[in-house]
Amino acid sequence: MQVILKYFFMKTKKRSNCPVSSSLDIWGDKWSLLIIRDLMFAKECTYGDFLKAPERIATNILASRLQVLEENKIIEKLDHPESKAKVLYRLTKKGIDLLPIMIEINLWAEKYFPIPADRKAMLKEVKKDKTAFIKSMTKELERQGD
Numbered sequence: 001m002q003v004i005l006k007y008f009f010m011k012t013k014k015r016s017n018c019p020v021s022s023s024l025d026i027w028g029d030k031w032s033l034l035i036i037r038d039l040m041f042a043k044e045c046t047y048g049d050f051l052k053a054p055e056r057i058a059t060n061i062l063a064s065r066l067q068v069l070e071e072n073k074i075i076e077k078l079d080h081p082e083s084k085a086k087v088l089y090r091l092t093k094k095g096i097d098l099l100p101i102m103i104e105i106n107l108w109a110e111k112y113f114p115i116p117a118d119r120k121a122m123l124k125e126v127k128k129d130k131t132a133f134i135k136s137m138t139k140e141l142e143r144q145g146d
Contacts, residue, residue, distance in 0.1 A: 026072045031057055031065045036095060039075065040102055040141065045088045096141045100134055
């Protein structure tokens with residue numbers, strides 16, 4: 001376990017030993033979470049797809065966040081099957097493990113903000129059986145790229 005933690009902290013500049021702080025150093029900014037969101041829920045997986053998101057991320061920020069997420073093994077790059085000029089991105093197992101957190105963020109947001117109909121439908125399924133939903137979606141995300 002110590003070897004894993006050593007590798008984790010080598011890639012990330014650490015402000016403290018607090019697990020919340022250390023995690024936020026990797027994926028806690030809004031852009032990283034939106035990239036993870038797209039890979040998790042919208043299944044968008046090329047650089048251009050991220051640029052088309054409604055939040056309008058700048059290219060330099062996108063490149064920086066993709067690099068940090070890749071260096072920390074949250075996402076990985078794959079060759080695009082149709083174009084040598086494009087790269088596909090997908091979540092790693094470590095990235096997929098963020099699914100319960102993303103679900104909780106969505107449930108919290110539903111309480112306080114209007115959310116799109118497709119997200120409401122997803123959360124309706126989550127509320128029926130959160131454990132089963134997470135298990136099913138985890139399997140689906142793991143199958144991507146196989």
